[in-house]
Amino acid sequence: MNKLSITAFLLMATGFLAGMTLRAESTPRILKFDSPVIEVDTIHYDAGPVTVRFGCTSIADKDVQILDVHAQCGCTEAVFSKEMIPPGGRGYVDVTLDPKNLFAEQNRHLTVIATNGDYKKFNTITVHGYVDRGVTEEEIRYPFVLAPGLRSEVETVGMRLYERGESSVKEFTVYNSADTALALGWIRKSPAVRAEIPDTLWAGEKCRIRVTVNTLPVKAGRYEESLWLTVGTDTVRMPLKGAVKETCGPQGNTVLIPEPKEIYYGQQYFLLGPFPEISVSDSMLIPAAEYLDDAIATNDWLWKGSAGWSKAADNIKVFNGERPEKTDVTFSLVKGMGPEEYSLDILEDGITVSSGTCQGAIHAVSTLRQFMWESGHRLPAASVQDSPRYPWRGAMLDVARHFFDVDEIKMLLDRMALYKFNRLHLHLTDDQGWRVEIPSLPRLTSEGAWGSLNSKDSLCLRLADGLKDDKFMLPEDKMKDGMPGGYYTSEDIRTIVRYAAARGIEIIPEVDFPGHSLAVLKAYPELSCDGKGGAWGPVFTTPLCLGNSRTTDFCKEVFSEIFRLFPSEYIHIGGDEVDPSAWGKCPECRRLMASLGISSPKDLQAHFTRDMEKFCMDNGKTIIGWDEVSGDGLSSESMVMWWRNWVPQTLRASIAQGHEVVVSSSEYYYLSSEQDRNSLHKTYSYDPYEAGGNSPLVIGVQGHLWSEQAPTLESVGERIFPRLMAISETGWTAPGQKDYGHFEQRLPLHLKDLDKTGWKYRFSDVSGVFDSNVFTDAVTVDLDIPERATLHYTLDGSIPVLASPVYDGPLTVREDCTMKMRCYNSRGVAGELKTAVFRKTGYMPAAEVTGKTSDGLKVRWHDYKGETCREIESAPLKKTMVCSEIGIPAGVSGNIGLIFDGYIDIPEDGIYTFYTYSDDGSILEIDGVTVIDNDGGHPRKEKTGQAALEAGLHRLSIRYFDSNGGIFEAGFTDRAGRHTPIPAAMLRH
Structure with a gap:
């Protein structure tokens, strides 16, 4: 018969508990326990909890209070007197020991924290004894009972600290202490967790269970996932605890439009077959599953060489509660997620979509479809968390x-x-x-x-x-x-x-x-x-x-x-x-x-x-x-x-x-x-x-x-x-x-898919020329053309077709001509027609202006309802003003016909490029010559033109009318399309 003894002693280690400041060792004790050791008889592991009481006396000259008692482990709990203990008064600490998972000799320590109001003192009480289990050595080595007959060496699987995207792997051993074989398995409830486990564990045998946590969909910081084991008809949860550190923020993607809220990429990939098994947790999600299934079935380019196959009729299944172990894509309905919010996890063993509604799941499928454009059926491991800005x-x-x-x-x-x-x-x-x-x-x-x-x-x-x-x-x-x-x-x-x-x-x-x-x-x-x-x-x-x-x-x-x-x-x-x-x-x-x-x-x-x-x-x-x-x-x-x-x-x-x-x-x-x-x-x-x-x-x-x-x-x-x-x-x-x-970087893949699906779209601009170009001797036409496009052109004003010359490098223009250009894609589909007029000219001489000029341009506002800038004067004049900026002046609304008149002060000889951007018509003239003709009723449209000008004052006239558009700009531009207002100092009248 072993006796259980309990020893109490005083700890004076500075910083023993976070947030506690200990005085020097000379501070006197304030509590004295009756017995530093309490001994009990040997207890059996299944006899139930045992409680012992530690009595104590205050030896301080002031009232003492026990603040807390910290147990060494979960097998011991403490209840203590919380009222103030006067000098010479009595207190207690009741300790309950649960022997269920203990064996052999035990030392269980508890730390008692007390204060007299001036400082804190720490006393440690220790429970020491023997727990009789009546078990084999294997049962002692595997003390944690997971289910009847199945014992484990660990109660919680501790995963290491990993960077996001890495896989954390841990193995542990289980033992069958029963007389019969146990059927083992596991249930996948989280996309992050996988397990490798034998189907059968024979009586008296041991096996290793290998568990993997893919940290890609796990939030940074400490986490707790779960491994759900099946033992016969029982289901057992084993906690998986670890931490993920973030080496960088969410990664920018090179694929998706619109940009998701968060996206992380892993190192693996998932192979999406032509006949995916799709599982949904609720019949409400079936439309999203069918949307994905149809997208795979109709994308012939996704599965080259697979002609003749058709999607399986029964590959979408509804599951209740337990997620199927073998499925390619799983849709799960999750409470608490927003109406269009979703998460998408592409891991090496499958795809998981979580959402609060079917609409959120459909958005996840749209994201998945865009991944397919870049990667085909070999999808990159990724974790996407996403929700919209606007409803x-x-x-x-x-x-x-x-x-x-x-x-x-x-x-x-x-x-x-x-x-x-x-x-x-x-x-x-x-x-x-x-x-x-x-x-x-x-x-x-x-x-x-x-x-x-x-x-x-x-x-x-x-x-x-x-x-x-x-x-x-x-x-x-x-x-x-x-x-x-x-x-x-x-x-x-x-x-x-x-x-x-x-x-x-x-x-x-x-x-x-x-x-x-x-x-x-x-x-x-x-x-x-x-x-x-x-x-x-x-x-x-x-x-x-x-x-x-x-x-x-x-x-x-x-x-x-x-x-x-x-x-x-x-x-x-x-x-x-x-x-x-x-x-x-x-x-x-x-x-x-x-x-x-x-x-x-x-x-x-x-x-x-x-x-x-x-x-x-x-x-x-x-x-x-x-x-x-x-x-x-x-x-x-x-x-x-x-x-x-x-x-x-x-x-x-x-x-x-x-x-x-x-x-x-x-x-x-x-x-x-x-x-x-x-x-x-x-x-x-x-x-x-x-x-x-x-x-x-x-x-x-x-x-x-x-x-x-x-x-x-x-x-x-x-x-x-x-x-x-x-x-x-x-x-x-x-x-x-x-x-x-970044949007421009992502765009080419989307334009490529428009090509594949038969949609027309506007090619990016052919740059390097303007609508109206001037030169004094010769000009080199050096064009930038869009990716995946071939530019056909003519120089005689005729409409280019596929048989027209292909632009393959800079051209030199020496005489007046009209160049027409059109891009074609790989399918021979034409883009918009672009026209550039080239005119050989000398520098326009500056005007001889007598007298002093003033700042700004004169502006006349006519109550005009017509369809051309040329007839603005025919309408009643509403107001005259002087403006230092070119645009719709403040206070001008309703029927608008504007005429800006004055001079532009050119600082040096050169070729200057202008633009107007208007809805509806606009015209820009310099020295009576039309530089830009953007006239007529039309939606917003930009036109560009050049003028060769000597330094000095040049007559400037700009007209604009509005037939329900209200948009007007004019100024300088360059080859890159950058707009610059004409400085107020250059505008005179």
Whole structure:
């Protein structure tokens, strides 16, 4: 019989416990324990816990308090007296010993910390004794019972400190103490953990278990993962504890657009086969799994030489609770993650996607698809943590001006999903056509869906012929009796909505009332104020007659069908560009205005919009309107789409009224304008948050493609790509992560995929020449051409084709000529046509100016509504002023026709390069010679030109008119496209 003895002694080691300062050894003791040793009889390991009491006496001259008792290990616990012990008073420490996992002789120490108010003293009490287990030597060596019959040498597997991306490997031994064999296994619940373990452990045998923690998806710092073992029907958790250190921050990627929040790369890779086994933890995630499966099945280039295979019908399985051990891709639903947040872990033994919703999982698949572009089926080990900046990331397609069929919409949706857009706004109605079937109003599609050729169609045909480019041709399959058009049946709409939802995209329908309604009035002329149908006014078309009660019924009937077709929470009701003058002349409208106490026809639209808002809200829908509705007194629940960047007060007003706002600035996010060498950077660099005064009510961004000059999907692609990718990064990525140089580095891989999938896009610029070039003797044309492009050119002004000469080095031009250039990709698809005019000239002499000149240029502002800069003077003069900068002066708005007149003071002889950037037209003349002709009504466009000038004053005239654009810049430029304002000191009058 062994006795258990307990010894108490005093420790005086400075710094024994963190945060404790010990006095010198001369400080007297304050507690004395009755017995430094307590002995107990031998106890059996399964007899249960044993408790002993240590009594103590205060030997201090002040009250003493026991502060804490620290146990040496988890097998001992202490309870102690916490009240103050007066001098000579008594206290205690009760120690409970659990012998369950102990064996043989034991020494268990506890440290008692006490204070008298002036200083702290430490006493150590030790439990010493013998635990009788009645076990074999193997059982003593493997003291931890994991499950009946299975014992382990360790209770917790300690992993070493590793750098992120390295694999931490540890082995430990287990022993079968049972009389029968044990069936072993493991459950994979974490993508970071793998185990190697035999299926069977025979009675009395030992085996090694090898566990690996891949630290790529593990957060930096200390971590605890879990190894889940199966022992027969039991499941056992073994903690895996270690630490990961970060040698650097998240690594920049060279692939993904938009840039993810965090991405780390490992050293391994995963081979994704053509028939992947895909597991999902919830049936809600099946659409994401199918999206991945379809992406693999349809990418023939991913599996060269695998022709003839088709995806397996049963390779997507739902698992409940336990993650399948053998699966290629696992989708898991995780509580607490944001609605579009996801994590993606590509490890050497499989891919794991975690998300809070199916939409988040779809975004992870889009990331995975972009990895496939670079690596094919051999995917790099990576860990991605990602979530969006804005909840609204949209694109709009105008299907009213030109119609796009269901398959074309699907192609656009596929592309949008790749860039994590979540809204497709379909502009379904406009003056040119009505595109959605309303069964109760059949004339909307039988008549309103088809129209005669208009001026924009004629322009497209001229471009197709003049540029030798079929992308501007009106598709024959969208013509009926010589009239362009088309519409979506109810089933078409349902197909589009389903297809979009499977890609995480919500379809937002727009039915534009009360303006832009010529197609409606063609079908139902009785809804116009004169009963004869609509017509074009000075700027906009005739609106619906709001004084006609049938108009309100008609609109509600249309909206009711739209509600049935589109499950979206939102419906866009338009509300822009309305000419109210017809209402002021209409007896019915005037009667309604009088009954409502309305004096202005514009207020009649506000009444109509509020009426439609209430109807939509009563049907569970939230309305969206263009920013013109910001003054209509809508409820704060309605949303505003701000597009008129030249009217920033509407954005401020919308925010002040509590509306959520989607920024759709026409200057930056209207993709219908032709691209130039600066447009991509301009779109990428625009910050909608700053535009909205840093308001949280700015909830997102949206790019818009108006299709007046885009009759085909090819012409759409050339307008929207790559700018749509820039918008995606603004909508998704935090501003501090955005970097245009890095964006340009990632872009080539994405353009390559556009080539593979048949999309057109705008080649990067051919640089080295300007629209108008001058030289005095000869000029060397040294061009920079885009990657993966071949440049064909002519010098006689004819349109280049594939048979035209290929540019392969610098050219010398000695005489006047017109150089036309066009890039072709590897498939022979043509890019945009570029024209450079070369003119041999001498230096233009400086003007002889008598008298003193003054600072700045004279500016005349005319109330101009025309279509050319040449006729600005014909409009009434509103104001004259002097400006030291070239642009739209402060306070100038409405109808704008500007003429800048004066001199430019040239410092030295030379060839100077100028630019204008305008929406609409602009002209720059020097000494009566047109240097830049950027005239006509058009979206924002840049033109460049040169002039050879002697030092001195030269007559400068610049004209600009605005027909609903509000964008104008002019100044110097260079070969790299850098713009510089003309210094104020050079502008004279």
